[in-house]
Amino acid sequence: MMRFLRPVLGLLAVGFLARRIYLDRADLATALSTLSPAAFGTALALVIAGLVAMMLAWRTVLADLGSPLPVPAAARIMFAGQLGKYVPGSVWAMVGMADLARDRGVPPGRTVGSATISLALTLGCALALAAARLPGAFWPVLVLVVCGLHPKVLAWALSVPFRVLRRPVPEHRVSGAGLIEAAGWTAVGWLLWGGAVWVLADAVAPAGTGWSLYPVAVCAYALAWAGGILVVLAPAGLGVLDGALVLGLTPALGGSAALAVAVAVRAALILADVLVAAAGLLVPAQARERKSTELM
Template sequence: MLTRLRRNMWVRLSLLALVCACAGAALYANWTQARGAVSGLPLWVLPAAALAGMAGLAAQMLAWRSLLAGLGSALPRAAAARVMFVGQLGKYLPGSVWAFVAQVELARDWRVPRSRGAAATLSAIAVTVAVSLAVAAVALPLSSVEAARRWWWALAAAPLLLACLHPRVLGRGVRLAARPFSRFREVAEAGPLRVEGGSVAASVGWTLVAWVPLGLHVWLLTWAVGGDALRSVGPAVGAYALAWVLGLLVVFAPAGLGVREAVLVVALAPVVDAGAALVVAVLSRLVMTVADVGWAGSAVLLTRAPGSGGGGGPEHADGAASDPATGPG
């Protein structure tokens, strides 16, 4: 029954329309809040920040793709982009779980078993949280003492979480999470879930790379509202890394709404006043919403889901996408 609903074009279109409406509403609300501040910025700042945000999201997509490949489903880059970026629009619905569900279901179009899709997404969340907290733990104590003092418990967890990324530990956690679903035929057919050390290392590497442009977009905005160019680097990178994690963990807030802003205002206090920090927070949310929508739209326009030409489902997928294991790197 659920499989038939998943393949039904009208159900998919209705869900996509709902998600796009929520993302559009978020974009409109962010623009309404940021419109007054935009007029005082150099014209190039927001486009540059949006491009930096998109570059960071692209690196995060490659981190997720590396984990999925290590689990046995190596998607082509274009297919991985479509699955992740379209699925990520689900975070604009109340409850971040919808992005998770959407990614797993969209990956089924490329014959990725739900068990592998879920394992890759859960592992990617673990990598993102651990690496991002490590970035914040390095940057904030030296640049934003108040933020480090207020959220010390999160920063202190970074070494432990990094240790949990060892393939044996991460693999055991993934298999434990999948155990309640082991009775389903699809899980059994997918085989045992084994997390490879190389895929974890690649994912960690791509996540570290992602924080260069992600931090850059906040630094550009902080500089544009009056922050010192050199002194703003540490607070900008550390603040957004911590804000990203805490926003991700508060699952009832759509895309971390409110949580990221609170962290940014406190962490940017050493370089800009509270009003300017709030402007940075609002502009950052606008920029990252544009980046999310831009990537999702590009992925839909530039790629075609298997079976969209009339096949009707993953069983009729053609070309490289029909066999993820042999798809192009």
């Protein structure tokens, strides 16, 4: 059944992505013409580097759960599977990753569990960064994030759907060391993504802004990303992320410049997803490994 669904899901993901590029072609062209090629190219490179860091965070969690993968294989699974986020709904990226990971003998439940933990890490880091710009909110949010990401809390949260479905609860648990390493890669990813927004914002900001705009860019994008991911019906955070980013950057840049940056960020995100997915698919598929008999 999954062999039938794989090309269907792939075609849907590519189709929705192509449709999004077509519908946004005028805005994307305007944004690209507003900014220098050097600024956009630097931002694109930082976005791609951030995606690689996030992939390494997910790979760390997956290995901690009992399924270590070589970096090329992990890149192929994550970057190709992540195109599913452009299909409306909130599960298609994980479905795509789980299907591709089967070829490496990874149980679907373990792939979904590791992706869920990675998403929780990314969201927790985003909320902590966003709260850094809200007086009095940073420490309460940070304490809440740290408590929510405790290995025992994550283990309990991940066991709930298995218990509801009356399926065997996964025997592997993410460790504190694994979470710390994955959180480190996640933090690196956020610094790179914030750098991409900063490069674009600095290109249209008033003279003399410089590095003082970097924390604004990081926190504004973190808040916008968190809003986009929490609205599960918005494919790839479309509309929610962009609007929130405009609101976050307007006080520092002005409305028109903030809008140009938001559109350029969207262009960089789409192009980066296309490039890393294409690069991931160029990695030769490994011979199908012996399937695990574990039911997860």
